[in-house]
Amino acid sequence: MFNDVYDVIVVGAGHAGSEAAAAAANMGSKTLLITMNLQNIAQMSCNPAMGGIAKGQIVREIDALGGYSGIVSDTSAIQFKMLNKSKGPAMWSPRVQSDRMRFAEDWRMLLEGTPNLDFYQEMVSGLLIEGNQIVGVKTSLGIEIKARSVVLTNGTFLNGLIHIGDKNFGGGRAGEKAATGITEQLVDLGFDSGRMKTGTPPRVDGRSLDYSKMTEQPGDDNPEKFSYLDVTKPLTKQRSCHMTYTSELVHDLLREGFDRSPMFNGRIKSLGPRYCPSIEDKINRFADKDRHQLFIEPEGWNTCEVYVNGFSTSLPEDVQFNALRSVAGFENVKFFRPGYAIEYDYFPPTQLKHTLETKIINGLYFAGQINGTTGYEEAASQGLMAGINASLRVQEKEPFTLKRDEAYIGVLIDDLITKGTEEPYRMFTSRAEYRTLLRQDNADLRLTPKGYDLGLASEKRLRRMEEKHEAAKEFVSFFEATSVKPEEINPILELKKSAPVKQSGKLFKIFARPNIEMDDVRNIESVENYIQENNLDREIIEQTEIQVKYSGYIAKEKNNADKLSRLEYVKIPENFDYSKIKSMSFEAREKLKKVQPTTVSQASRISGVSPNDISVLLVYMGR
The missing domain is CATH 2.40.30.260 (Elongation Factor Tu (Ef-tu); domain 3)
Structure with a gap:
């Protein structure tokens, strides 16, 4: 049945496995997706929803790179909400209620329509390893399938144990059996493992x-x-x-x-x-x-x-x-x-590289709940990155990673790799230092060029992004170049209880006021004419408003990101005495003393050390 050597085998067809298989196959790798039940591809094991606070940004990023989660979330949606609209755009987070059955069906149809992707239904009970290199998998029927790389996305199935009151029984999900064999083999190979718990309501x-x-x-x-x-x-x-x-x-x-x-x-x-x-x-x-x-x-x-x-x-x-x-x-x-409730095995993610490849076994990747995360979106993003890097490794190309100022996906993976986790990890906007840069509205501007270079994002997607970027840029320039007279703008300012102007001034400055919105400036004839003549849609109008109103914050965060990037290799002296820095928070001093980071960049990623603490450290070091 399996005489060929696959480029990538993906074990598990949940959200992580589905994105991993799609990414690898779309990048031209001969891919096999193995799951215990093909009827449950991309099953929503818990709540029937995608997105939410920070999670919505992740789905947008997956879509911008060329993944499938955003498309399936749209086609199976029964309700849409943009959360946190009363706050700044860095906090806006899209969320949909999903039709659970349609979600899984749409995912399967997309995967079946993906070239280079094969399917097989059975339990993987072991890995085939030669030296420190993965060479394939072994199924419960004893079938050996060879591969150049393997992505494990086992979710809650590794030695899963379901609890209801004083009853418990093996299972990876209600009505489905647990997966056995893999944990024990990995532990024998030198991996550390642990147990986590999650639960679901009636x-x-x-x-x-x-x-x-x-x-x-x-x-x-x-x-x-x-x-x-x-x-x-x-x-x-x-x-x-x-x-x-x-x-x-x-x-x-x-x-x-x-x-x-x-x-x-x-x-x-x-x-x-x-x-x-x-x-x-x-x-x-x-x-x-x-x-x-x-x-x-x-x-x-x-x-x-x-x-x-x-x-x-x-x-x-x-x-x-x-x-x-x-x-x-x-x-x-x-x-x-x-x-x-369900207990399951996971592997502390500090055992991984930023590509999600394991440090012990070459060509073996972990993604999703096996890394200690919780949530469909967190799992899907890891699956995407693991699938990309498994494919790149087979093609002997440079690995692909995202930095913390480039994507929430970058924050997620960096947190897991550098900090680890002892409880199920969930993404929040507060985990990102640069959340003004990492908004849900600009994920395509940030990531689609990267997806295109990888071969995931189509040329059509890239052209659409470029047209949106150029249109928003020109609309911002219109505000910078266009003047407005007092008699034209003051009636609007009075209605908004904003101070009137005494002489003509640039629209950009007026629009930048915190209580003036796009709907207000559209009452100015020249603005509305520009929108109509250029046929600007809601996406471009929203992008322009954010660029105008938050230009100062965006510039400041870019500057901070560039500053920390330049300090990636700035060394901290050995045995540095953090207790001397009284203006740094007590928690930061304690964490830095315990971890003893070797670089400022590493220090910035320690849990409990804030950007302000890093600024204080830099001042103290004379930088």
Whole structure:
């Protein structure tokens, strides 16, 4: 069956594996995607949604590089929201509710339409290694398949153990068996491994809910989309989510089962995601809170299955049921399946290079939850980068990495490689020092040229990006060159309670005022005429507004990024005494003393050391 030697074998077809296989195949590598169940390609194991805070930026970056996640998120979306619109554009984050079944189907159709990509359904039970070089994989049927590189994206399947109350059983996901053999082999080869935990809430029958007792959560009035390509369109109709709350009664009912909770009776010893805790963990950690939000999310256009976001739990099924029936709107709820926790093996990512290739075995790459991350988006971005680098290695080309000032993907991988993680890692905007540069609106400007050079992003995608960039640049120049008279602008300024002008001045300066928006300046005839004559779309108009209003912040961050880049090789003296720098935060002094970084660049990437601490260090070093 498998006489040929594959360039790349990808093990696992979740979000990481799907992006890895697509990237490698699209770059011309002969690729094999092996999964335990071909019906579950790109399965949304947890919530039916893509994007969110910082995660939406990652999906945009994947799309800009030529990955598939943005396209599939658009084609399977049932609702779109741009989060944090009340804040600055660095915080704007796109998010969609997805049709779970359509999401997986669209992913499979895209992969089946990808040249150079083969599929095989079976469990990989071992790796074929010669010396310190990967040469293939071995399946549970004893079939050996040769390859020049292998990408492991095993998700929660490595020795997965599912917990529901005092019951537990092997499994990588509800209804699917765990994968065995790989962890033990890797440990024998010298890898360190650990255990992590994640969980999921009950799925319920939406027909049994009383939505009149909940608060409706509709999508945006003018929905956008993820992909920069025109192959997808914004939604014209949307499905609403709903919000309700737990109560003291619900909490008391849940507490009755704490003695049977694997979290509290010692059965689960591994750490779960800090920023997505189970409902029992929330009750325990935030005992002063008398209620917690629950978001009721439909699983698709036509199904009645509903995801109860905020009620992740591993409590016994009867406790889950009784407590949920005391939530407003859930009085007659019927379960499709209870929530559960799952423990699984992971490998601390400090054992990887920035390419996601392992340091011990050449040609072996890890991506996704095997590296200690949580979230579809974090997994997909790692899969993309692993697939790219596995393909480049086989083609004997230079590896591809992204710096922290180039992409959230760069921040994610650098955090994992330099800091490691002992709990499931989740991306936040606060993790990025240069988030004004790494906005969701400019991911194509930052990354599409790189994707094009790799052979992933099409020429059409590149041309579209260049046209957008040039149009926005010319519109900014229009504001810089065009003057406006007081009688023309002052009525607008008065309405916005902004100080009037006494003489003619450049539109750029007026538009840069914090309370003046594009809708305001469009009331000026010359501005609206320019937009109409040049047929500018919303994307170009938004890009121009950001470039004008945040030009100072953008320039400052670019300067800081360039400064730190120049200091990449600036050495810190051995045994440097950080205790002398009193103007540096106490946490930073403690972390720097413990880690003893050899360069300023390395110091800047230590958890707990802020950009301000680095500035203080540079001043102290006389730079």
